[in-house]
Amino acid sequence: MTPAKKYKAIVVGSSAGGLNALKTLIKNLGKNFSIPVIIVQHISADSENYLIHILNDLKCLKVKEADEKEQPQPGYAYVAPPNYHLLIESDQTFTFTVDERVNYARPSIDVLFETAAEAYRDQLIGIILTGANNDGSQGLKKVKELGGMAIVQDPETAEVDSMPRAAIQSCTVDHILSLEEIAAFLNTL
Amino acid sequence: MKKSQDDLLENQVIEIRLLIQAIYEKYGYDFRNYSQAHIKRRVINRLNLSGMANISDMIHEVLINHKFVDQLLMDLSINVTEMFRDPSFYKAVREQVVPVLKTYPFIKIWHAGCSSGEEVYSMAILLREEGLYNRTQIYATDFNPVIIKQAREGIYPINRMKEFTLNYQKAGGKSAFSDYYTANYESAKILDTFKKNIVFATHNLVTDSVFAEVHMVVCRNVLIYFDRNLQDKVVGLFSDSLTGGGVLCLGSKESMQFSGFNHNFESLVKNERIYIKKYHV
Ligand SMILES: C[S@@+](CC[C@H](N)C(=O)[O-])C[C@H]1O[C@@H](n2cnc3c(N)ncnc32)[C@H](O)[C@@H]1O
Numbered sequence: 001m002t003p004a005k006k007y008k009a010i011v012v013g014s015s016a017g018g019l020n021a022l023k024t025l026i027k028n029l030g031k032n033f034s035i036p037v038i039i040v041q042h043i044s045a046d047s048e049n050y051l052i053h054i055l056n057d058l059k060c061l062k063v064k065e066a067d068e069k070e071q072p073q074p075g076y077a078y079v080a081p082p083n084y085h086l087l088i089e090s091d092q093t094f095t096f097t098v099d100e101r102v103n104y105a106r107p108s109i110d111v112l113f114e115t116a117a118e119a120y121r122d123q124l125i126g127i128i129l130t131g132a133n134n135d136g137s138q139g140l141k142k143v144k145e146l147g148g149m150a151i152v153q154d155p156e157t158a159e160v161d162s163m164p165r166a167a168i169q170s171c172t173v174d175h176i177l178s179l180e181e182i183a184a185f186l187n188t189l
Numbered sequence: 190m191k192k193s194q195d196d197l198l199e200n201q202v203i204e205i206r207l208l209i210q211a212i213y214e215k216y217g218y219d220f221r222n223y224s225q226a227h228i229k230r231r232v233i234n235r236l237n238l239s240g241m242a243n244i245s246d247m248i249h250e251v252l253i254n255h256k257f258v259d260q261l262l263m264d265l266s267i268n269v270t271e272m273f274r275d276p277s278f279y280k281a282v283r284e285q286v287v288p289v290l291k292t293y294p295f296i297k298i299w300h301a302g303c304s305s306g307e308e309v310y311s312m313a314i315l316l317r318e319e320g321l322y323n324r325t326q327i328y329a330t331d332f333n334p335v336i337i338k339q340a341r342e343g344i345y346p347i348n349r350m351k352e353f354t355l356n357y358q359k360a361g362g363k364s365a366f367s368d369y370y371t372a373n374y375e376s377a378k379i380l381d382t383f384k385k386n387i388v389f390a391t392h393n394l395v396t397d398s399v400f401a402e403v404h405m406v407v408c409r410n411v412l413i414y415f416d417r418n419l420q421d422k423v424v425g426l427f428s429d430s431l432t433g434g435g436v437l438c439l440g441s442k443e444s445m446q447f448s449g450f451n452h453n454f455e456s457l458v459k460n461e462r463i464y465i466k467k468y469h470v
Binding site: 067081090119146147 | 194195198202224225226227230231267269270410413414417441442443444447
């Protein structure tokens, strides 16, 4: 397999400061970026998922809320709906659950990353961005354990640095980069 | 990736399948067509809490230890719920479904997968406010006997009332929410007057059949746990139970697109996943 074809999905977790970070990331990914991006951003239960509108207005990747049993497609970014955990099935489709919050969050980054790691194994890239808690670090560890690639936003460049710092401590990450550098790197894949 | 990791994951898939099969053969609870990612998460969770060495050990425990089965049943039936969850849904019911229901002299409603009852009492309160409760019969079912008992009691932790009140208000509630329960320092009890037209019973959507003809089915956040085949079957069950012109309410992330019965329905409120059963199907 050529490296260019290796990765089938990218999971991204962000929390406090995530809106701006996601905007920068998506803006800097080419319009023809061909690996599906799956995003958990911590949002309140009753938010209208305004994030989707904002990211779509950038006119880069097509951004939509993840739907049940949907298969992620190239050219799209998917956002987890408020108040549901987003999971990836072994057949690489989306499933939801409403069970307890994990790390005070629903959707939780760990839940997405852990299930995505099992579904995609070494064809997955996990990215942890800005945030004020430690959600995502267990998930990122799992991504690494199953052969995927781990990228963390450089805490020095993050709006809130605790989440990236926790992620860096949880496992040996492959790259610690600014948002622009993350996008530039992904564009080379 | 290391071969051992692949092996471990492969073994887990086999072990979980055997565990689910054991529960089915011994107790009749059928999780074979549930979302695998969900089942796996819950089983591994229980494995870690139990201190057992592996899932195969859980299989033996399930067969001999009834307490463990009950525990696992609670794990697999996610009972998380709230009153007036998704206020916009109840608002839509008030504005767009109530006019439909008003045309019936007597209204029968089935809440399937009602968990601990919050959703059912929310509907009862709404119907009371709309002047319909006295001519309504509600069947509230769930496959989990422990949770049905809780639902029947209608007692909830007092610290949840703030959230429920907020939901109630957003849902277009017409009164003070505190009028509907009595409270002490740790719990709130829904008034008995809201219970008199509700029958709580166990019913398993996978293995049990239609038990009544109804004008409305509310089944929210249950189908998300089922695979396509099971979703298809259960939507068929609802279709059979509903009268022509009856209303089907699903959860906000659920749809009928994978069901062969979807041509039996048309959309009433698209964003809220509220459907009407056609008269001629
Ligand atoms: C997440 S709760 C949803 C509660 C409520 N309807 C709501 O939306 O808030 C899911 C419920 O479905 C029930 N359930 C799961 N499988 C079922 C089955 N096969 N038959 C009946 N109920 C089932 C569970 O016991 C649980 O109470």
